[in-house]
Amino acid sequence: MTQHDTVSSPSDHPHENPLEDVHNVMAPEQTEALEQLYTDFAAQHLSPLWTQLGEVMTDVPRSKAIPFVWRWNDLLPLAARSGDLVPVGRGGERRAIALANPGLKGRPYATPTIWAAIQYLGPRETAPEHRHSQNAFRFVVEGEGVWTVVNGDPVAMRRGDFLLTPGWNFHGHHNETDHPMAWIDGLDVPLAEHLDVGFFEFGTERVTDYSTPDVSRAERLWANPGLRPLSGLDSQVNSPIHAYRWEYTDRALTAQLELEAEGFPATVEQGHAGIRYSNPTNGGDVMSTLRAEFHRLREGTQTASRREVGSSVWQVFDGRGEIVVADQVWQVDRGDLVVVPSWEPWELRAETQLDLFRFSDAPVIERLAFDRTFVAGRER
Amino acid sequence: MTQHDTVSSPSDHPHENPLEDVHNVMAPEQTEALEQLYTDFAAQHLSPLWTQLGEVMTDVPRSKAIPFVWRWNDLLPLAARSGDLVPVGRGGERRAIALANPGLKGRPYATPTIWAAIQYLGPRETAPEHRHSQNAFRFVVEGEGVWTVVNGDPVAMRRGDFLLTPGWNFHGHHNETDHPMAWIDGLDVPLAEHLDVGFFEFGTERVTDYSTPDVSRAERLWANPGLRPLSGLDSQVNSPIHAYRWEYTDRALTAQLELEAEGFPATVEQGHAGIRYSNPTNGGDVMSTLRAEFHRLREGTQTASRREVGSSVWQVFDGRGEIVVADQVWQVDRGDLVVVPSWEPWELRAETQLDLFRFSDAPVIERLAFDRTFVAGRER
Amino acid sequence: MTQHDTVSSPSDHPHENPLEDVHNVMAPEQTEALEQLYTDFAAQHLSPLWTQLGEVMTDVPRSKAIPFVWRWNDLLPLAARSGDLVPVGRGGERRAIALANPGLKGRPYATPTIWAAIQYLGPRETAPEHRHSQNAFRFVVEGEGVWTVVNGDPVAMRRGDFLLTPGWNFHGHHNETDHPMAWIDGLDVPLAEHLDVGFFEFGTERVTDYSTPDVSRAERLWANPGLRPLSGLDSQVNSPIHAYRWEYTDRALTAQLELEAEGFPATVEQGHAGIRYSNPTNGGDVMSTLRAEFHRLREGTQTASRREVGSSVWQVFDGRGEIVVADQVWQVDRGDLVVVPSWEPWELRAETQLDLFRFSDAPVIERLAFDRTFVAGRER
Amino acid sequence: MTQHDTVSSPSDHPHENPLEDVHNVMAPEQTEALEQLYTDFAAQHLSPLWTQLGEVMTDVPRSKAIPFVWRWNDLLPLAARSGDLVPVGRGGERRAIALANPGLKGRPYATPTIWAAIQYLGPRETAPEHRHSQNAFRFVVEGEGVWTVVNGDPVAMRRGDFLLTPGWNFHGHHNETDHPMAWIDGLDVPLAEHLDVGFFEFGTERVTDYSTPDVSRAERLWANPGLRPLSGLDSQVNSPIHAYRWEYTDRALTAQLELEAEGFPATVEQGHAGIRYSNPTNGGDVMSTLRAEFHRLREGTQTASRREVGSSVWQVFDGRGEIVVADQVWQVDRGDLVVVPSWEPWELRAETQLDLFRFSDAPVIERLAFDRTFVAGRER
Incomplete structure (x- = not known):
């Protein structure tokens, strides 16, 4: 606060x-x-x-956006039908289908600051290169076989990976397999639109590098814990680690729950592990406008109820449980997406071990000093 | 950039x-x-x-807000008529009349991030106390006699003064004279609305302190150049100098033009002096979302043409000249207000010595790393 | 801490x-x-x-430097005798006589990090220009008539003024009167010597500008409370305000004691006002290695006893009282200088209203994260 | 600079x-x-x-410390003889033998700011716990079998590992094997002594935890690339990664040379890879006073000649080559240690692939704004 x-x-x-x-x-x-x-x-x-x-002016934040859920089981078939009917290419740029919050008058936005979509790329397809001021990431809930090429660096996309394309980096995608792949995109499009800050440029119609390395150059240079290349000592606005691999995220969460079990402080609250994806050049968020986290709840865990200024989107990565937002209780399963508008109370309940990816506009709220948090049971 | x-x-x-x-x-x-x-x-x-x-997405920022001018000679009589017809008090809170940018579909906003208004307080009137997350300032183009009471500290308002009521500070106003007074208010209301960050609380119906000191406690403690009280050594989000007096602003601008004439670098460009109001605890902007500056042009000066990401509002404080925004050329005089939307080119032309107050959302744009500037003739 | x-x-x-x-x-x-x-x-x-x-290694800091006092009434006559016997000029550079802490084996240092001296310039004399990495300041306890020329900018020196010559700025002094003038210099010479960081260059044998303005260009551009020139928006290592005038220091201290009397928090402790000289571009210390403060005690005030990591030097500016360091109690008067080594407990007792200038190596200690403070009666 | x-x-x-x-x-x-x-x-x-x-004052830094080399083949036998003759325990605390720069008048310091030593722990020995303000690290050039216990967290020590015990953390060591182990320690002891900032406390005579995990709790929580635990979001003065494992360092250096070979910018200069150990909470140095780096030169590489303000110590980790300091040329081999005083020119020449660990006082120099660098052939 x-x-x-x-x-x-x-x-x-x-x-x-x-x-x-x-x-x-x-x-x-x-x-x-x-x-x-x-x-x-x-x-x-x-x-x-x-x-x-x-x-x-309102007494507390009263977002036009409403709490809402989208089911992966609904999204994926619709994306697949798009794959059959709509070619991917220049002009439309991406076969991305956005979550349109019912409170936001038909605008294609999940919240007033966040654009979230399922993106779908068919076998052997290429999404052409472009760049824009808007910051973007991808998170992969299932599948593999696509490489996103970020400023010429091919980045493999696999289940559990969190991948960055920060503002003004050229990027395109290509599918090197005979099966389609879908993932979610998160961008600050509605924020950029409201602030009138967006620039856009087309790049090549094909991606600039069709090679398919397991590990990107960004990772080779930067994804070494606590080690900075001597050629990269300045603080950077966006994280130079463009690929955060599931292997490390899983290991970090596992360690937190084990440490808790061994009697050492490591978790957010009892049974609730979590990491924030961060920029190794300054310890801050991965990009200036978007925060990303991964949460793991031990089976049977129920979190405290929290309110936060700013909006967020959750996606279930694994397991089953409930997400409660205000007076809504949603039973959720792999791939399901839930929007939490600003200041709406939320809590999580884990039926099995429950893994969740989360992204939000928290860096915006904090950089502008509008942050407040209310945790039930911890009133001062 | x-x-x-x-x-x-x-x-x-x-x-x-x-x-x-x-x-x-x-x-x-x-x-x-x-x-x-x-x-x-x-x-x-x-x-x-x-x-x-x-x-x-657009190739460059294309704001819905349009370049526009409001004339002080129109505003002031309308404000005076409000003074006759509408009592000031609880519920409506302020006799403030907002600039409604014709591009913004009737919303009472000057730009997508800035609320700007003329506020009017009749003889002996009081505007009741309240507080809100939204950051606010006042700038006085003419008149005096009102004190704004910020968290219990009475702050005199006089021509040329720039006065802060940062977010969540209780504040009310009272007019201690037999004549009305008008000034302009600037707030981040549309930004706060879009981000869903606003909290609001009513305070007392009367201001908590009706004393009328020339100098506020905030100034006595903080408005000493380069001197920080040992009791206030932490960095603060908002400037603790709640009153920036015209005497100092005028002196600083005068010095810059004199130094330039003596052959020393001091001005923004030839004939163009300027200061930024700043937070003495960290050197940054006065508040997290709003920047304020004062510009003085020597008679006959014409500035370079500039484009900037982010929107701003100018008010003429003294003198005559032209403000050019995109393809509009406005002859302006004391009190006139001009809105410059994001990325629209603007320049100033001084017929006489021309003094202008300016405020903008630049801290938002810069904190979120969306800033770009284009100065004609300085392309690299 | x-x-x-x-x-x-x-x-x-x-x-x-x-x-x-x-x-x-x-x-x-x-x-x-x-x-x-x-x-x-x-x-x-x-x-x-x-x-x-x-x-x-020691259990607590046990400085070789010892608490010590030098009397202005001893220093000034010795400086005057130097004025008669030793010409000022190239090679020796300055007629400066350093406080040599008796604990430091004859080295000319007040503490392990601080060089402090009385400097003396006779009528119409000039001290030639040079520059060095070491940071320097001057404080004037009495007299006037000398201008110090800092990178070509003539800065008048008068009783109560605190004047900067940050590292690597060319500087010389000239006395424009028919009477001598003395003041104190503070530098980080022993720190720079220990760290092996010092560079030195001779400049002109005469100062580059013999004009005698009341106000320096640095002040005209920068000594305006909360106002930054638009031509100087970057954070600077050293304060660009090269002259902190007594008028403002006195006003700030007076205001703090008045505010305290009116019932508002403003002082360090009851009866004890204080300011820190600061860098307006970031709110930090005036230079990277030296902190400067001014303290005023109401008549009869006795401060809490404090220990701090790092060393400091006090000079009495006005009034009479006692400075207590460890088991030493010194009755002090105008101009007297007292050294407080690291971690030695100190307190002040004001017989009359007592004004004191203080400087220390606190920025070094804090930037290296070695800071600890112990205030008697406030143990946690 | x-x-x-x-x-x-x-x-x-x-x-x-x-x-x-x-x-x-x-x-x-x-x-x-x-x-x-x-x-x-x-x-x-x-x-x-x-x-x-x-x-x-000197024209350029002229350190009393001189360039010097210590041979691992000399150090290790002397350390072994100490193991026979001197028990380890309370009072002396550590069987550490310090490099005493011949220029520093018999003081046990490698440079004016750095204490460097070989430490030796015999089979089954324990070095008792204590803590001090001085920051410390260990680097292992050969061997394994000792655990250093940092605030109760047992940290395995193995060839190539870089291990932290930041100021005021309790720490002891124990050897769990039947063979001795030796490593180097680096501390800021002479800096702390000069600044009078040192505190010291004894802990338990035995270490608090004799378990021998492969991976410390600090690593489990923190050594995940770009991932911060949600329970540890504040910036910390010292890196919470207390163990930087050789596996990651080696991988990072290998990647840099491979990327260079593939045509991408990744190295410091042609054939010269390097990493800085960093604090993941802010991207800065691992501790406030000590910088640590690892360098790898491709066989045949010769670096540019550099001068830097501040002193450093190199240790050869693997390979053979020459270290040139001023007019000294030393043929060096595994374990050899070389001191480079402030502003002395140095360069490296790799006969085979050459791996070197380096530590320095650069954070001190930079935080106090005394940094300058001169690279031969890159004069501006």
């Missing part, structure tokens, strides 16, 4: 803004003079605050 | 996105199967990227 | 290291074989730890 | 300070009055600058 000295006690009815119901002494009788005033305001492109305070 | 390795050459037609005109190989013949696919997408709250890439 | 998780309770006998008295199981009988081993060590330029642990 | 705007051209005769030979106009005829003045200075513990400027 950066700029705030108290924690608001969350209200019970999150979508009713009490500021709208306050007696407003500034809503005087509607005289003709007042009506004329408001007409003159409009003519001059002016707008009074006092008639709409409750609209522009 | 943080994350980008090249500077895009600006296009000539800023509001036509070439990405929309590219031949799209992913727009296949509209078969029945395809229509059914799109229907099924909609039913599942999904949205294909390939049909709307040009809508969510 | 950066790297340490506990606060050592200070021992009563600061100059006896208990580590030397511990029974050492590694001091075996002096056999011939052992003597031969030690001889062979020496021949190979090797040295066993186990015979000298107590010499190289 | 932080504070300096030019690079001095190194002089040819590094140990002759031209400042001592300048005609000194401040060395007047030795009159009786002058002698009396100097006598009176001494009586008052004062020391004139003008008679000793060349002693306290």
Whole structure:
């Protein structure tokens, strides 16, 4: 919590803004003079605050986005049908199908800051190269066989891997197999759109390097724990580790639960392990606008209920359990995606061991000093 | 320019996105199967990227906000009429009339991130105390007699002063004179709304301290050049100098132009002096989301043409000249306000010595590493 | 306290290291074989730890420097005699007479990190220009009439002013009056010597600018509270404010004591005001190796007893009182200088209102994460 | 180069300070009055600058430490003889034999800031626990079988491993085998002594945990590339990775040379790979005062000649070649140690593939902004 000295006690009815119901002494009788005033305001492109305070300010964050779930079992067949009907190529650029939060008026956005999609690449297909200011990552819940080529560096994509294409890096994808592959993409597209910061350039129609190494050059140079190349000592805005392999994530989570069992502090809370993907040049988030984490819950674990300023998306990687957001309880399974809007309370319940990938706009919220967290049972 | 390795050459037609005109190989013949696919997408709250890439991504920032001017001579009489017709008080909170950018569909916002308004307080009136996450400042283009009370500290408001009420500080205003006073407010309301970060609390109906000191406690403790109180050595998110007085701003600008005349580097460019209001605890911007600057142009000076990622608002403080934004040329005078959307080229021309206050969302853009600048004639 | 998780309770006998008295199981009988081993060590330029642990490590810092006082009434006449006998000029460079801590074996150093001296410039004399890596400042306890020229910028020196010549800036001094002037210099000479970091270059034999402005260019550009020139937005290692004028220091201290009297938190402790001179580009210390502060005690105030890692020097600016260091109690008056070695307890007692200038190596200690503080009565 | 705007051209005769030979106009005829003045200075513990400027300031760094080599073939037998003659235990604490630079007047220091030693632990021996402010590391050039227990966490020591015991962590060692083991220790003891910052406490006489895991808890939690535990998100002064294993170092160096061979930028210079051990919480050095690196030269490679402010120690890990410092050329082999004092030019020549460990005081020099580097052939 950066700029705030108290924690608001969350209200019970999150979508009713009490500021709208306050007696407003500034809503005087509607005289003709007042009506004329408001007409003159409009003519001059002016707008009074006092008639709409409750609209522009709320007692707590009340997102238009709503808590929602998308099922992998629904997404994948639709993606496959796209594979049959829509060629991938220049202009449309990507066979990506975005989660459109029902609260956001049909806009193709998971939350006000996050674009999330399932992307699908058929056998032997290539998605052409381009670059944009928007930061992007991919996370692979199943499958393999695609290489994403980031500024000329081919990066293999396999189940459990977390892969970066930070802003303004050229990138394309190619499938080197005879089977299709699908994964999820996360980008800061709606944030970039709202802030008017986006640049875009086309690259080559084919990827620049069709080789298929197991390990990318980015990893060979950077994915060595605590070791920085002497040729790369400056702090970098985005993590130069463009591929975070499942092998390491799994090992880190396993170690945390083992250490906890051995009696040493290592987990977030009892039975709940977690890692944050980080930038080795400064210890910060992988990109300036997106945070990514991986969580593992021991079978039977139930987390505390938390509220956080900022929005996030969860994807189940393995296991079964429940994700609770506000008054919704969703039974979830591999690949299912759940959106948590800002300040909505959430908790996790693990029926089996439960592995989850999470991404959020937390770096935005923290860099702008709007962060607050409320953990039930830990009120001060 | 943080994350980008090249500077895009600006296009000539800023509001036509070439990405929309590219031949799209992913727009296949509209078969029945395809229509059914799109229907099924909609039913599942999904949205294909390939049909709307040009809508969510653009070659350069193409803001919905448009360049626009508001005239002080229009604003002030409308504010005065509000003073006659609308009482100030709890519920509406402030007699503030916001600049509503014609491009932003009637929303009361100057730009996608900035709320800007003229606020008006009649003789002996009080605007009640409240606090909110949104960061706010006031700038006084004329008049005096109001004190804004920030967390209990009464701060006098006078022509040329720049005054802070950072997020979550209680604040109210009271007019201690028999004449009305008007000034401008700047807040990050639309940013906070988009990010879903806003909290709000009412305070007392009257201000907590009606005393009228010339100098606030914040200034007595903090407005001493290069001197920090030993009781305040930590870095603070927001500047603890809550009042930046005209006397110092004027002195700093005068010195820059004199130094330039004496042959020493001191100005931004020939004939163009400028200061940034800063946080003495870390040298950064006064608040996490808003930058404020003051510019002075020697008579006859014309600035280079610049494009910047991020939006800003100018207010003429003194003198006459022209503000040019894209293909608009506005003759401006004291109090006039001009909005510059992201990436629109702008320049200033001083008919007389020209003093201008400017505020922008630059800290947001820079903290998120989206900053780019293009200065005509300085292409690399 | 950066790297340490506990606060050592200070021992009563600061100059006896208990580590030397511990029974050492590694001091075996002096056999011939052992003597031969030690001889062979020496021949190979090797040295066993186990015979000298107590010499190289101590339970708490036990400085060779001792607490000491130098009286202004002794220093000034000696400096004046130097003025008669020794010309100022190239080769010796400065008529500066250094405080030589009696504990430091005749080395001309106040503490292991700090060189402090009285400098004396006769009527119409010039001290030639040079530059060095070592950081330097001047503080003026009385008099005026000398300008120090820092990288070509003439800076007037007057009672109460604190003036910087950061490392590698050319500087010389000239006295424009018919009376002599004396002041104190502080440098990091012994630190630079120990670290082997010093570079030195001669400049012109005369200063490059003999003009005598009241206000330097550095001040005109930078000594405006909270205002940064748009031409100087990068963080700088050293403060660009090269002159901190007494007028502002006095005003800041006065305000703190007044605010305390009015019931607001502003002072270090009851009756004890203080400011730190700071770098406006980042809020940090004025230079990378030296901290400077000014303290004012209300008449009758006695501070808490403190121990700090790192050494400091106090100079009385005005008033009378006592400075207590370890078991020494010195009655002090205007101009007197007192050295506090690392970890020695100190306190101040004000007979009248007592104004003191202080400088220290605290930035070194903190940047290297060796800082600890112990305040009597505030043990946790 | 932080504070300096030019690079001095190194002089040819590094140990002759031209400042001592300048005609000194401040060395007047030795009159009786002058002698009396100097006598009176001494009586008052004062020391004139003008008679000793060349002693306290030099044109470039001229370290008292000299370039020197210690041979592993000399060190190891002497350490073994100590093992026979001197028991390890409380009081002497460690069977460590320090490199005593011949230039440093018999003090047991490799350079003015660095203590370096060979430490030797016999079969089944234990070195008791203690802690101190001084930062320490171990590097293993050969052997295994000892565990160092850092704040209760047993850390295996094996050839090629780099191991941390940052300041104020309790630590002891125990040998679990029937053979002795030797390694090198590096500490900031002389820096801490000079700065008067050292605290010391005895711990238990035996280590607190005699278990012998292959992997320490620190590694399990932290040595995962780019992954931070959610329970450890704050920046830490010292790296929490207490063991940097040879496996990763070797892999990183191998990758750099391979990438270079494949045509991608990865090395420091042609044929010269290198990594810096870093703190994953902020990307900085492993400890606040000591930098550690590992270098690998392809057979036949000769590095550029470099001068750097600050001192360093090299140890050959594998291969054969030459280390050149100033006018010394040493043929070196496994385990040999070479000291490079501040600003002495050095270069490496690889007869075979040459692997070298290096440590230095560079974090001290950089944090205090005294850093300068001169690379022959890259003058600007």
